[in-house]
Amino acid sequence: MRVLIIAYYFSDWRGGGSERNIADLGGYLMARGDYCLVAVPSTARVQLLEERNIPYVRVDGLRETSLRKFCVVVARMVSIIHEYKIDVQMIFTFRLLLHAFFASKIAICRSICRGKYKKIPVVVNAAMGWKPFERYLLWLFGLCSDRIIALTAYCSQHMKKSIFTRHKVVLIYHGAHVDKFFPLWQKRLNDRMRIQQKEQQVVGTVGRFTAQKAIHFLIEAAVSIVSEYKVRFLLVGEGQEEENLRALVIRLGLGEKITFMSARDMTDVLGEIDIFVTTSVSEGMPQALIEAMTAGIPAVATNIQGHSELILDGVTGILVPLGDTGKIAEAIKRLLADRQLAFRMGELANKRAVENFNLEVTFEKNRRLLYEVTNQQLPEGGSRT
Numbered sequence: 001m002r003v004l005i006i007a008y009y010f011s012d013w014r015g016g017g018s019e020r021n022i023a024d025l026g027g028y029l030m031a032r033g034d035y036c037l038v039a040v041p042s043t044a045r046v047q048l049l050e051e052r053n054i055p056y057v058r059v060d061g062l063r064e065t066s067l068r069k070f071c072v073v074v075a076r077m078v079s080i081i082h083e084y085k086i087d088v089q090m091i092f093t094f095r096l097l098l099h100a101f102f103a104s105k106i107a108i109c110r111s112i113c114r115g116k117y118k119k120i121p122v123v124v125n126a127a128m129g130w131k132p133f134e135r136y137l138l139w140l141f142g143l144c145s146d147r148i149i150a151l152t153a154y155c156s157q158h159m160k161k162s163i164f165t166r167h168k169v170v171l172i173y174h175g176a177h178v179d180k181f182f183p184l185w186q187k188r189l190n191d192r193m194r195i196q197q198k199e200q201q202v203v204g205t206v207g208r209f210t211a212q213k214a215i216h217f218l219i220e221a222a223v224s225i226v227s228e229y230k231v232r233f234l235l236v237g238e239g240q241e242e243e244n245l246r247a248l249v250i251r252l253g254l255g256e257k258i259t260f261m262s263a264r265d266m267t268d269v270l271g272e273i274d275i276f277v278t279t280s281v282s283e284g285m286p287q288a289l290i291e292a293m294t295a296g297i298p299a300v301a302t303n304i305q306g307h308s309e310l311i312l313d314g315v316t317g318i319l320v321p322l323g324d325t326g327k328i329a330e331a332i333k334r335l336l337a338d339r340q341l342a343f344r345m346g347e348l349a350n351k352r353a354v355e356n357f358n359l360e361v362t363f364e365k366n367r368r369l370l371y372e373v374t375n376q377q378l379p380e381g382g383s384r385t
Contacts, residue, residue, distance in 0.1 A: 001029075001034045001035070001087050001088070001370060001371060001374060001376055002034070002035040002036075002037070002084060002085055002086050002087045002088075003029060003034060003035065003036045003037070003086070003087065003088055003089075003090060003370060004037050004038075004039060004077075004080065004081065004084070004086040004088070004089045004090070005022055005025070005026060005036060005037070005038045005039070005089075005090045005091075005092075006038075006039045006059075006062075006077070006089060006090070006091045006096050006099070006100060007019075007022055007038055007039065007040050007041075007044070007092065008041075008062065008063060008091075008092070008093045008095050008096055009041070009044075009063070010022070010038075010040045010041065010044040010045070010046060010048075010049075011044065011045045017174070017286060017287025017288055018092060018287075019048055020048065020287060021092075021174060021287060022038060022092065023038075023048040023049055023051075023052055023054060024052075024177070024359065024363070025363055025366060026038055026049070026052065026054040027052040027054060028360075028363040028367070029363075029367060030052075030053070030054060032367065033379070034367070035055075035084075036054060036055075037055050037056065037057065037080070037084050037086070038054060038055070038056040038057075039056070039057050039058075039059050039062070039077065039080060040056055040057070040058055040059070040062070041058070041059065041062040041063050042058045042059065042060040042061075042062070044058065057080055059073055059076050059077070059080075060072070060073075060076070061073050062096075062099075070098070070099065073099055074099055074102045074103050074106065077089075077099060077100070077103035078103050078106045078107050078110065081103060081104075081107045081120055082107065082110065086120060087120070087121075087374045087376070088120065088121045088122075088123060088370050088373060088374050089103070089104060089120060089121070089122050089123070090122075090123045090124075090125070090370070091122070091123075091124050091125070092124075092125045093125075094124065094126065094137060094140070094141070097122070097124055097140060097141070097144050097145065098140075098144060100122045100124075100144070101122055101143075101144035101145075103120075104119075104120040104121070104122050107120050108120060119374075121146035121147070121373045121374060122144065122145045122146050123145065123146060123147045123148075123149060123369065123370065123373060124141065124144075124145045124147075124148055124149070125148075125149045125151060126141065126148055126149065126150055126151065126155055126159070127150070127151040127152055127155055127283075127284025127285060127305075127306065138159065138162040138164050138165050139164045141159070141164065141165050141168075142162065142163075142164025142165045142168065143164070145168060146168065146373050147168055147169075147170065147369060147373050148165055148168045148169045148170070149169075149170060149171075149172050149366070149369070150169050150170065150171045150172070151172070151173065151174055151284045151285040152171075152173075152284065152285055152305055152306055152309050153171060153309055154305045154309065155305075156169055156170075156171040170369060172362060172365045172366060172369070173285055173356070173357055173362060174284075174285040174287055174290060174357065174359075174362060175290060175357040175358050175359035175360075175361065175362040175363075176287070176290045176291045176293075176294040176353060176357055176358070176359055177291075177294075177359050177360075178294060178353075178354055178358050178359070178360070180267060181266075181267065181270065181291050181294035181295045182294060182295075182350070182354065184267060184270055184271055184294075184295035184296065185294065185295055185296030185346075185350045187271075188295070188296045188297075188343075188346065189296070189347075192343060195274065195339075195343070198274070199230060200230045200231060200232055201229070201230075201231050201232075201274040201275065201336055202231070202232050202233075202234055202272055202273050202274050202275075203218075203222075203225075203231055203232070203233050203234070203273070203274070203275045203277055203332055203336075204233070204234035204235070204236065204269070204272065204273035204275070204276060204277070205218055205234075205235055205236065205237075205276065205277045205278055205279070206236045206237060206266070206269060206276075206288040206292075207236075207237050207278065207280070207286075207288060208237050208238065208239040209235075209237045209238060209239030209240065209241040209242040209245055210239045210240065210241055211241065211281075212280060212281055212282055213237070213239075213241075213278075213279070213280050214279045214280055214281050214302075214323070215235060215237070215241070215245055215279060216241075216244075216245060216248055217279040217302075217323060217325050217328060218233070218235075218277050218279050218328065219233075219235075219245065219248050219249055219252065219254065219258065220248075220252070220325045221325040221326075221328040221329040221332065222252075222254055222257065222258065222329075223252055223254070223329075224326075224329045224333075225329050225332055225333060225336070226254065226257045228333065229333065229336045229337075231257070231336060232257060232258075232259065233254075233257055233258040233259065234258075234259050234261060234269075234272060234273060235258060235259070235260050235261065236261045236262075236269050237261075237262070238262050242260070245260075246260065266288070266291055270291060270292055270295045270297060271295075273292070273297055274297070274342070275297065275298055275299070275300065275332060275335050275336070275342065276288075276289065276292035276297045276298070276299040276300070277299065277300045277301070277328070277332065278299065278300075278301045278302065278307065279301075279302050279328060280301075280302060280304065280306075280307070281302070281304070281322060281323070282304060282305075282306075283304060283305065283306035283307060284306055285306050285309070285310070286306055286307070286310070289301065289307065289310055289311075290310060290353055290357045292349075293310065293311075293316065293317075293349040293350060293352065293353035293357075294350060294353040294354060294357070295350070296346040296347060296349060296350040297346050297349070298316075298317055298318075298335055298342045298343075298345035298346045298349060299311060299316075299317035299318070299345075299349065300317065300318045300320060300328060300331040300332055300335070301317060301318075301319055301320070302319070302320060302321070302322045302323075303319040303320060303321060303322065304322060307319065310352075310357075311349075312348075312352065315345065315348055316345055316348045316349035316352050317345055317349060318331040318334065318335070318345075
């Protein structure tokens with residue numbers, strides 16, 4: 001099977017969940033004898049793909065919105081489909097749905113003109129609700145895709161209510177590399193007494209510095225925390241809001257308590273963090289949170305779709321109202337004050353992540369769906385040329 005994954009955004013930042021998910025899925029497919037090609041914007045940084053020996057092509061104008069660029073991108077994708085003998089397209093955002101749809105239809109017409117009909121299915125990953133344009137987008141998803149992978153149960157239930165999408169949707173969660181992050185939990189388990197007695201705890205977050213991640217809520221909550229506890233904050237990420245976040249830290253007098261950090265391996269990052277915090281205003285199925293849970297780190301998260309499906313409130317972590325810095329601070333203080341509670345939540349978070357969000361299981365479900373939608377037989381032994 002030959003898969004074309006079209007990425008709307010791609011960078012080398014190792015904390016980026018979407019980039020790592022695409023690279024890891026591509027690596028999983030290639031390791032089992034399938035072929036995976038990733039189409040990226042012309043300016044994308046692709047070290048993650050090169051490290052895994054995943055082939056890629058650059059597509060000029062992939063992120064632009066003009067009609068002329070749209071036509072150019074579709075033509076380029078049609079060319080890629082035929083040049084690389086693609087069997088199926090996979091996208092991770094509705095922004096590329098029309099591109100993939102028209103490329104598929106034109107490719108089909110081109111194959112018919114050459115005397116051989118070949119369907120090029122489109123598989124789209126979907127996670128969030130789209131309230132302002134909900135009816136239109138559900139119609140668009142139903143018309144332009146062959147399968148819809150819902151990344152959350154909320155999204156799956158929502159789409160199954162629509163006649164346009166109910167027959168195409170399947171629920172497949174994102175996951176974490178258990179083999180990679182479970183050893184962090186084992187280390188925490190072995191060092192339980194030292195961790196609970198550690199003088200200075202580390203509260204951390206991992207995510208792009210964007211308005212969606214709303215990291216300023218954590219910074220504002222830190223003001224009341226540092227006055228009561230010996231704690232250090234670690235903000236790992238990059239993005240257009242970094243300058244504003246740094247300015248906020250200085251304005252609030254937190255320069256000695258908050259450390260900014262850029263690209264690092266996630267195992268190194270999570271190895272330093274005692275409490276994981278995510279204050280996003282919207283999410284799909286956040287990769288960093290799943291990895292923190294797998295590592296046995298208790299989490300404080302805003303009560304939004306995605307977070308609420310991962311965290312069992314009061315059991316594997318604490319959910320707080322969106323934008324309520326007081327509640328965010330209160331939840332972090334609770335875990336700082338009761339380290340046995342924090343450790344117990346981390347233990348249960350690890351168990352939940354390992355049982356429900358294993359990346360190997362997730363990728364195999366993706367692979368089986370791709371074979372199903374292309375009407376190909378899944379090879380025995382896991383390999384196919």
